[in-house]
Amino acid sequence: MLEQLTHHLPALQTVIPLIAAPLCMLFGSRHIAWTITLIASLATFVISCVLLAQVIDGSVISYHLGGWEPPLGIEYRIDAFNAFVLLIVSGIGALIPFYAPASIKSEIPKSLHSYFYTAYLLCLTGLLGVTVTGDAFNVFVFLEVSSLSTYALVAMGAKKDPRALTSAFNYLVMGTIGATFFVLGLGLLYILTGTLNMVDLADKILLLEDNRTLNVAFAFILVGLGLKIAMFPMHLWLPNAYAYAPSAVTAFLAATATKVAIYTLLRFLFTVFSFDYPFEVQTLEWVVLPLAIMAMFAASIVAIFQTNLKRLLAYSSIAQVGYMLLGVTFLSKTGVTATIIHLFNHAVTKGGLFMAVGALVLRYGSPNIEDLRGAGRQMPWTMAAFVAGGLSLIGVPLTAGFISKWYLISAAFEANHWVPAILIVASSLLAVIYVWRVVEAAYLQEPANPTRQIKEAPPMMLISTWVLIGASFYFGIDASFTTHAASAGADMLLGSVDNSAHIILEPSHSLIPHVTPHGQE
Amino acid sequence: MPLTHETAIALALIIPFAGMILIGLSDRNSIVRDIISVLTSLLLFSVTFWLLREVEAGAVPELILFDVMPGLSMAFKIEPLGMLFGVVASGLWIVTALYAIGYMRGNKEAHQTRFYMCFALAISASMGIAFASNMFTLFIFYEVLTLSTYPLVAHKQNADAKKGARTYLSILIGTSIGFQLLAIIWTWVATGTLDFVHGGILSGHLDDSFAPVLLALYAFGIGKAALMPFHRWLPAAMVAPTPVSALLHAVAVVKAGVFTMLKVGVYIFGIDYLSLTGASDWLMWLAAASILIASIVAMTKDNLKARLAYSTVSQLSYITLAMALASSLGVMGGAMHIPMHAMGKITLFMCAGAIYVATHKTNISQMRGLGRTMPFTYAAFLIGSLSIIGLPPFGGAWSKWYILLAAADTGQLIMIGVLMVSSLLNVAYLLPVVAQGFFLPNPDDLSEPAAKGSISTRIKEAPLLVVLPPCLTAIGCFLLFFYAQEIYNLLAPVAFGPETATAVLGGSPS
Structure with a gap:
């Protein structure tokens, strides 16, 4: 029985939260909904740990959904790279049930709590599904599952601030445009190749000569995903969505949603297309590289002038997306490794930061830096977590952010890109400014309202915040896991065409997936 | 265990x-x-x-x-x-x-x-x-x-x-x-x-x-x-x-x-690589400029701590200069300047703090005549100053000596000049503090002629724990002059290379 179960782990990864979601709604009680959410998200976390352990050595799990052979059937395909992303998503996802109850109590009407959990689980399903699938159209489906539930989640912030509704609507419009572009690109690819399986697509695209339709498809996919990533200048939906969504939602989205979108982009850049495809190389060098650098600066500078702490961090996220895209444009293994490492490190750091801010908002009732003066003394643990996360954002040694910067700058030097190397450090200095504005307000200024008694955050919120902040330190001190996993992922991505050609896919009527060790032929 | x-x-x-x-x-x-x-x-x-x-x-x-x-x-x-x-x-x-x-x-x-x-x-x-x-x-x-x-x-x-x-x-x-x-x-x-x-x-x-x-x-x-x-x-x-x-x-x-x-100079670049490529020439000039400019700025500062801070800027550039000379003697002098300057400068700062605790004065112009009410503090300040200036028998003399030797050794005559001028500037910004303290009348005393009592009643030092430490470090400045040989022996492998260390060990600093 257990044997049977482990064979179906890739499918269970998405099926468990997908089944749990309607259950939450059917039972209607927020306590039961919470319990179901907790169990489902912990289960996905355990599954992703097991999956990563299986593929970290470079092997690939190919699971055929319903026993239908790819390329016609939908294939779930897990390698070192997406197993790592699964771990990020499900890891953050597993913390949210601990964090959310205390936080949403003041932000969402009680009657909506079970809907919140439903939407949250659907969002988790979508994000995990995007990551786990090896079918391009399936990516679109899951992307929409996660996006649609996200719109609902953002709109739930309306009790506290009605602007959440307009933000959610704005996000809905932008997100749908992105999804449309993406699916148009997929349609063109399908016309050209007649397949939607990513590995199969890669093989068929290699055979195509220089082809304008292919270029158009690539452009559509890049723009579509660019919107979901919040790639500068397509980021306009993000600050408001993050600022007005309930705190737990913001923490979850900031840590996972854009990360999964970046994962998808990397999949398309390297698994479906590749560096052999000249149009992609040109686009990366002449379009994405400048946009990434502009994001690093423009968004950081805007962040400096924000008065709302959530918006400040949201703009910081846009800048950080710039770093991740920059890594890719160096067209090297170190560069891609840097991107993957930063994907992980930034998810952990930003998740922790938004959780800390959520705790501050809960107690102070406002995310404005003005109102948070003196928080250093009134909520010492929460504020300490914020400072620690801020240090990681800046990239101070012994934090995860430092490891990211180290790899990114190394990659720049290796590629002889001197100017980007200098710009990377210059933009980290902008992070010093926006983080320190908050630190000064919290520690060096007198409280806005000294007579008001402010309690420390609820223990569960504090613990989940510190789990992430602690992780951002742990992975800064001992980066062997992240660097190992990221470089395995980068190997997998850059060598993906080679590997995929050699994987033996046996008939799978038994529904049993096949684990093929790397390099075995 | x-x-x-x-x-x-x-x-x-x-x-x-x-x-x-x-x-x-x-x-x-x-x-x-x-x-x-x-x-x-x-x-x-x-x-x-x-x-x-x-x-x-x-x-x-x-x-x-x-x-x-x-x-x-x-x-x-x-x-x-x-x-x-x-x-x-x-x-x-x-x-x-x-x-x-x-x-x-x-x-x-x-x-x-x-x-x-x-x-x-x-x-x-x-x-x-x-x-x-x-x-x-x-x-x-x-x-x-x-x-x-x-x-x-x-x-x-x-x-x-x-x-x-x-x-x-x-x-x-x-x-x-x-x-x-x-x-x-x-x-x-x-x-x-x-x-x-x-x-x-x-x-x-x-x-x-x-x-x-x-x-x-x-x-x-x-x-x-x-x-x-x-x-x-x-x-x-x-x-x-x-x-x-x-x-x-x-x-x-x-x-x-x-x-x-x-x-970085000794272990990342290597002294030989620096002198071979001339990579540090520009640094030498910048350090020299830094020494002189900071000294001159120090003279303009009336706030005692600010003056000492600029003095530190200037003294730190001695060490950068010594490294930039890219010679073994320079490394020796620069490294030696770390303890020598540390002992002298900590004395001066602690004295400044003692004056602040006792009188809450921060500006040099307010400190006239204070030497007579705070003799121990001022004596320690004098010794610290002399060590910073580089006069024997205080530790600062040795490090300056070796940096001068290094400048002579590498033929940088202008650098010798810079070091000389800087020493004079040190005199000009440090000793007036002491001179004012001892020789000028305290404006507060003038208004109260009755305050002239016996010496013991006029002494109003800061608390013991504030006065004792600078006196100890002042003695330290003096002792470092005689323990320079030990520091030299310790540093010889760094300056002259691990192999030649034993051969040169006989060369004493005196």
């Missing part, structure tokens, strides 16, 4: 850290807290002193903690230069710990527990810098030192302190991330290692024409060395309570800067 090298290094890092935690736990009981602070410093010094004996006997204590990234480890290895810095910082911590108690209580400062905690953490970071075996480890502790001293600078939490602390943090973090990190990663990409190796690691891995550029990234990246134009943070840091200025901004932090500079 016999003490092994590994545990001793670990202890040197852990003791101040543990002290910090204990200090934090004893927040309620200020007497216990202060005793812990002093005990920690004594304990740390005994460990570093034991290590010093081992290093003098030729041992190379090592401790490898863990790999942060493949090929980059957090590791420690004590060579003579680091040993010297470690002993200086931990030794002077004892006096400063005593002094801090008197000063903080005498001034009734707030947030004393936070103050002592950050202080202990800063010392822990200094030990990490001193004993680091590669540039990566050094950089980590370098940043820890910056961050742990930030709350000390912002201690008073008023507008001035906030502004000073902002300058402090932005310049130190800005230069270290903006330049030094780039330089380190560049070195890493070029050579594949960051270990400190005598003779350098860059030779053969770096295009010679890039050597000056890389050196510039290091030299400006090491903001703690206060090389102009990145020196503004040091005067800004003077808003901190005086014990901080004394130990951290005259000894630990700034010496960590010049120490890193020497490390």
Whole structure:
């Protein structure tokens, strides 16, 4: 029985939260909904740990959904790279049930709590599904599952601030445009190749000569995903969505949603297309590289002038997306490794930061830096977590952010890109400014309202915040896991065409997936 | 259980850290807290002193903690230069710990527990810098030192302190991330290692024409060395309570800067590579300019601590200059200047603090005649000044002597001139303070002629714990003159190379 179960782990990864979601709604009680959410998200976390352990050595799990052979059937395909992303998503996802109850109590009407959990689980399903699938159209489906539930989640912030509704609507419009572009690109690819399986697509695209339709498809996919990533200048939906969504939602989205979108982009850049495809190389060098650098600066500078702490961090996220895209444009293994490492490190750091801010908002009732003066003394643990996360954002040694910067700058030097190397450090200095504005307000200024008694955050919120902040330190001190996993992922991505050609896919009527060790032929 | 090298290094890092935690736990009981602070410093010094004996006997204590990234480890290895810095910082911590108690209580400062905690953490970071075996480890502790001293600078939490602390943090973090990190990663990409190796690691891995550029990234990246134009943070840091200025901004932090500079010169570039490529020529001129300009600025400052701060900027550039001369004698002189200047400058700062505690005066123009009411403080100030100026029989004479020798040796006659002029400028900005104190009448006394009593009734010194430490360090300045031989022997392998060390050992500094 257990044997049977482990064979179906890739499918269970998405099926468990997908089944749990309607259950939450059917039972209607927020306590039961919470319990179901907790169990489902912990289960996905355990599954992703097991999956990563299986593929970290470079092997690939190919699971055929319903026993239908790819390329016609939908294939779930897990390698070192997406197993790592699964771990990020499900890891953050597993913390949210601990964090959310205390936080949403003041932000969402009680009657909506079970809907919140439903939407949250659907969002988790979508994000995990995007990551786990090896079918391009399936990516679109899951992307929409996660996006649609996200719109609902953002709109739930309306009790506290009605602007959440307009933000959610704005996000809905932008997100749908992105999804449309993406699916148009997929349609063109399908016309050209007649397949939607990513590995199969890669093989068929290699055979195509220089082809304008292919270029158009690539452009559509890049723009579509660019919107979901919040790639500068397509980021306009993000600050408001993050600022007005309930705190737990913001923490979850900031840590996972854009990360999964970046994962998808990397999949398309390297698994479906590749560096052999000249149009992609040109686009990366002449379009994405400048946009990434502009994001690093423009968004950081805007962040400096924000008065709302959530918006400040949201703009910081846009800048950080710039770093991740920059890594890719160096067209090297170190560069891609840097991107993957930063994907992980930034998810952990930003998740922790938004959780800390959520705790501050809960107690102070406002995310404005003005109102948070003196928080250093009134909520010492929460504020300490914020400072620690801020240090990681800046990239101070012994934090995860430092490891990211180290790899990114190394990659720049290796590629002889001197100017980007200098710009990377210059933009980290902008992070010093926006983080320190908050630190000064919290520690060096007198409280806005000294007579008001402010309690420390609820223990569960504090613990989940510190789990992430602690992780951002742990992975800064001992980066062997992240660097190992990221470089395995980068190997997998850059060598993906080679590997995929050699994987033996046996008939799978038994529904049993096949684990093929790397390099075995 | 016999003490092994590994545990001793670990202890040197852990003791101040543990002290910090204990200090934090004893927040309620200020007497216990202060005793812990002093005990920690004594304990740390005994460990570093034991290590010093081992290093003098030729041992190379090592401790490898863990790999942060493949090929980059957090590791420690004590060579003579680091040993010297470690002993200086931990030794002077004892006096400063005593002094801090008197000063903080005498001034009734707030947030004393936070103050002592950050202080202990800063010392822990200094030990990490001193004993680091590669540039990566050094950089980590370098940043820890910056961050742990930030709350000390912002201690008073008023507008001035906030502004000073902002300058402090932005310049130190800005230069270290903006330049030094780039330089380190560049070195890493070029050579594949960051270990400190005598003779350098860059030779053969770096295009010679890039050597000056890389050196510039290091030299400006090491903001703690206060090389102009990145020196503004040091005067800004003077808003901190005086014990901080004394130990951290005259000894630990700034010496960590010049120490890193020497490390880069000797162990990353290598003296031979520097002199071969001429990479450090421009640095020599900049350091010389920094020496003179800072001295002249110091003369214009009426605030005593600001004057001392600019004097520090100038003196630090002596060490940068010595390194940039790219000769063995220069390294010897520069390294020797670390303890010599530290002992002198800490004396001066502690005296300035004593005057502040006793009279709440900060400006030199208000201090006329104070020498007669505070004779011990002023005597200590005089001795410290003479050592900084470089007059025998005080320690400062030796380091200046070796830097002069190095300048002569490399044929840099202009540099000899610079050093001479600078000594005169030292006289011009330090001795008037003492002269005013002893020879000019105190304006307050004139209004009250009845105050002329016997000498003992006129003496109004600061509390004992504030006056005793500068007197001790003043005696230290004197003793260093006679113990220079020991320092010379310790440093010989660094300056002249491990092989030739034994041959030159006979050459005495006298």
